[in-house]
Amino acid sequence: MVTKSDTEPVQIEIFPRRFLNPDTAQRLLDEIYRSGGVLRIMIQGPNLPRAVPYGPGKGLPIEEHKNLLLELGDQAIELRVKVGRIGLELESEEDIESVRAACERTLPFSFDIKKRQLFHTKPTVSDYAKYGSEVEDKRILGLVDPKAKKERNLAMLSDSRGDS
Amino acid sequence: MAYKPQYYPGTTSVGKNRRKHMSGDLEKLRDISDADVVTVMGHRAPGADYPSTHPPLKEMGEPDCPIRQLVEPTPGAAAGDRIRYSQFADSMYNAPSVPYWRSYWGAINCRGADPGTLSGRQIIEARERDIEQYTKVQMDSEMTDVALSSMRGCTVHGHSLRLAEDGTMFDMLARTEMGSDGKVSYVKDQVGIPLDKKVNVGKPMSEAEVAKKTTIFRHDNVAFGGAQGARKFDEGLIALHHMWERRSRWGFRPE
Incomplete structure (x- = not known):
């Protein structure tokens, strides 16, 4: 018998002890995506600006932050933050252990996994301003900052789980 | 018996380190050349003349003032240099001089200096040739660990953030980089303008060493x-x- 709690999605946050380099983040996300059961992924951390934002050097390009890409499934998304937290929505509670195993395989330092509500369930005023009164796909709620461009910061992955 | 200032109470290593910083009795760990310090500060090109805001004091004919007769001007003030600054961000992960101790060091040990502590950064302002000398002392001594402290004139974010994988403090402008030999170099000056030549500041201290040298109280250390x-x-x-x-x-x- 399948109980209700087994099938309900769960939301967890991976909080590594250190910020992740882009290649470590890529490896970790690959592992998590391959293990399956992922409904939503959110990456959060301090901004990596493309140009100096203030001071006498304002506007000078920051070459180190250019061309940072995260490739996941059939999509590539520009990495614009130093990866500090990863929010995940998983199909069921059982998937948490496979995420934990992926973290243990990939991260060379300690990490915490906290189970908590990460994404809001009802549209906020900001969502209304951003998406209008009718949100076509409720899964995008809470995935990007109110000011961020969803075309740039949001990617829809197919369900191939990187097998192809 | 000559008076000996006590500076700060406490018997812990943090208390001792705080006393060391305030007294200026600091261990010199590295020797960064004057030209490299000037390059990272970014106010003038190394070897260039000092721009001035007023003629040398000797040429100005100062008013008859007992205080001016008592207080000898610093070399920068005597020459009429501009006021310039150097600002450091120090990580809360056991950086040696955090959160107020650069400012206390500056206020007690540096003549003609105006130190200030803000959220996650510490600035000292002084006449140009004076601040260059003060900055060199900070960079050469145990006040600075090259991974956990860096000179940041603007966009200073990093003090309260987790460290990067290589143990360096997060820097939004990528002013420093860790080489494959484990040595840290400045590739940009303190405001993020790229340098022509990297400035190598050496290897960072070990985690155990910074835990001994830090001036911050932390639940996971002292x-x-x-x-x-x-x-x-x-x-x-x-x-x-x-x-x-x-x-x-x-x-x-x-x-």
Whole structure:
């Protein structure tokens, strides 16, 4: 018998002890995506600006932050933050252990996994301003900052789980 | 017997380090050349003349003033240099001079300097040739660990953030980089303008070493209120409580 709690999605946050380099983040996300059961992924951390934002050097390009890409499934998304937290929505509670195993395989330092509500369930005023009164796909709620461009910061992955 | 300032109370390593920083009795760990310090500061090109805001004091004909006769001007003030600054961000992960100790060091040990501490950064302003000398002392001595402290004139974010994988403090402008040999180099000046040549500042201290040299109380190193389960307040905390109580009740007057 399948109980209700087994099938309900769960939301967890991976909080590594250190910020992740882009290649470590890529490896970790690959592992998590391959293990399956992922409904939503959110990456959060301090901004990596493309140009100096203030001071006498304002506007000078920051070459180190250019061309940072995260490739996941059939999509590539520009990495614009130093990866500090990863929010995940998983199909069921059982998937948490496979995420934990992926973290243990990939991260060379300690990490915490906290189970908590990460994404809001009802549209906020900001969502209304951003998406209008009718949100076509409720899964995008809470995935990007109110000011961020969803075309740039949001990617829809197919369900191939990187097998192809 | 000559008076010996006590500077700061406490018997912990943090208390001792705080006294060291305030007294200026610091260990020199590295020798960064004057030209490299000037390059990272970014106010003038190394070897260039010092721009001035007024003629040298000797040529100005100062008014007859007893204070001016008593106080010898610093070399920068005597020459009429501009006021310039150097600003450091120090990580809360056991950086050696955090959170106020660069400013206390500057206020006590540097003549003609205006130090200030803000959220996560510490700035010292002084005449140009004076601040260059003060900055060199900071960069050469145990006040600075090259991974956990860096000179940041703007976009200073990093003090309270987790460290990067290589153990360096997060820097939004990528001013420093860790080489494959484990040595840290500045590739940009303190405001993020790329340098023609990297400035190598050497290897960072080990985690154990910074834990010994830090001036910050942390629950995972030297806790402010003693070890968990065996509370024994540091003398520094008792003194702080004492000042806080006196100040709250009557306005603190240390007499």
